[in-house]
Amino acid sequence: MSDLRKIFDWLVDGAPGALSSPEVIDRLCSDIVAAGVPLDRFAAFVRTLHPAFMGRGFYWTPDAPCKVDEAPHAMLESKEFLASPVNRVFETGKPLRRRLCDPDCPRDFPLLEKFRNDGLTDYLVGPMVFLSGHVHAVTFATRSPAGFSDDHVAALLELLRPLSRLAEILALRRTAVNLLSTYVGRHAGENVLSGKIKRGDTESIRAVIWFSDLRGFTQLANTIEPSALVSVLNDLFDCQVPAIERHGGEVLKFMGDGLLAIFPIVDSTRTPGELCDAALDAAVEAFESLSKLNRTRASCGAAPIRFGLALHVGNVDYGNIGGATRLDFTCIGPAVNLASRLEGLTSRLNRTIVVSREFAQMATRPSVPIGSFELKGVPEPQEVFVPEESSPISLG
Structure with a gap:
């Protein structure tokens, strides 16, 4: 068992040479087999804090590297x-052990029959108890x-x-990444974890800016229950966030209905x-999702919801403010203010989407001008465009 002691010491030292959880498991299981333990299947189940998943499962067999999947809360x-x-x-x-090769082995779990049919002869489940007291599990x-x-x-239990x-x-660490990505965004979360946590730590970024806002929010808030309003906002953002992320964007902030x-x-x-x-593709996808949502709402007798969107290109200051x-990790600057003011035109102009002159000049897809407008807080009138293929508010 001296080789198993070496594995123990390697884990105590932090598994040097393994850079991720799957790499730790691949090395651990290979070393266990090399030490003379007839391991044919390993799995670890670690619960986590994530809005969509209750935890992750890690699965190893001798003929394949560690696989990882995420389990929804419903599981x-x-x-x-x-x-x-x-x-x-x-x-x-x-710990729980079932010697499947023993004719007298209890058959108290339906899963054991499947394991026996797969040729497994012994099955061991051990607890991994974290300092928080939460129990996770490993199976051999x-x-x-x-x-x-x-x-x-x-x-094997000693190795746990x-x-x-x-x-x-x-x-x-993964929980920190999950929570930071969920609440401040992936890029901002990476900045926080890398040590950019002091007030005033900012960077100037040139970016395409997306600013959207729900139509008629004040009236809606005054006519439905708060819980129903939250549901509407979640539905609204579900139309936009996946589309933005699929096309390479990053959501920085939810501002009420914006x-x-x-x-x-x-x-x-x-x-x-x-x-x-890519931002235009995300916009098309978001408005298509909104149309589907409104068809569902109509079938339930609910009024449609709509949002306006402005797209702009400019330099933004991105970092720690507060x-x-x-x-708060957020984005400020004249370009953000301009995008916000442009979005305010969508209702006035009966448009779902407007874009700035800077955006229209940079995009490869054509846009058409619809006039110049004075915007609050912006020194000069701004020429406003709409994508050539866009149509009035009926899209929303």
């Missing part, structure tokens, strides 16, 4: 999970005719002590013109 209520050995360990925090299984020996089981500490560190996003030009593999086109102990 916790599924019959399959509730009747699983992993859930039992989540609840008790104690073998096809060896004799199953695991008692020494194998003891050694340093593996738990390492898994907790990796999970905490949304601010950018398509950064700096360090992009696409030309500024291509990024403008009080000494309460900061």
Whole structure:
């Protein structure tokens, strides 16, 4: 068992040489097999904080590298999970072993029959208990005719002590990334994690700017319950956020019923013109999603919802702004103000989308001018364009 002790020490040292959770598992399982333990299947289940997923599963077999999947929150209520050995360990925090090769082995979990049919002869589930007290789980299984020996089981459970500490560190970092990406955006989250956390830490970025706003928000807020209003806003943003992200943009902020996003030009593999086109593609996709949403609302007797959108190109200051102990990662500057004022024209002009002269000149797709307009807080009248293929508010 000296080789297993080396694995223990490697985990204690932080798994040097492994740069990610899958790499840790690949190395760990390969070393366990090399140490003489007949491991044929490994899985780890780590719960996390994420608005869409309850956790991640890691799966290893000798003939393939570690695979990772994410489980939705609904899985916790599924019959399959509730009747699983992993859930039992989540609840008790104690190891569970089933020697499937033993004729007298209890068949108290439906999943065991599947494992037996797959040729597994021994199945061990061990808890990984984090310092927070939360219990996660690791499973080991073998096809060896004799199953695991008692020494194998003891050694595998012993490895869970340093593996738990390492898994907790990796999970905490991933949770930080998840939460920062969710609440401040991916790029801003990366900046925070890299140490750009002081007030005044900013950078100037040239970007395509997306500014959108719900039509008739004040009237809507005065006529429906707050919970229903939240649902409307979530539906509205569900039409936009996936489209923005699919086309390479990043949502920076939700401002009540408004949304601010950018398509950064700096360090992009696409030309500024291509990024403008990407923003237009995202807009088309968002308005198509809105049309589908409104058909669903109409079938339920609900009024349609609409939003206006302005697209602009300019330099923005992006970084930490706020009080000494309460900061916000956001985007400011004359270009952001101009985009906001342009969006205000969409209702007045009965348009779903307007773009600035700078955007129209940079995009490869044609736009047509619809006039020059004075905008509050903007020194000179601004020439305003609409994409050639766009139509009036009926799109929304």
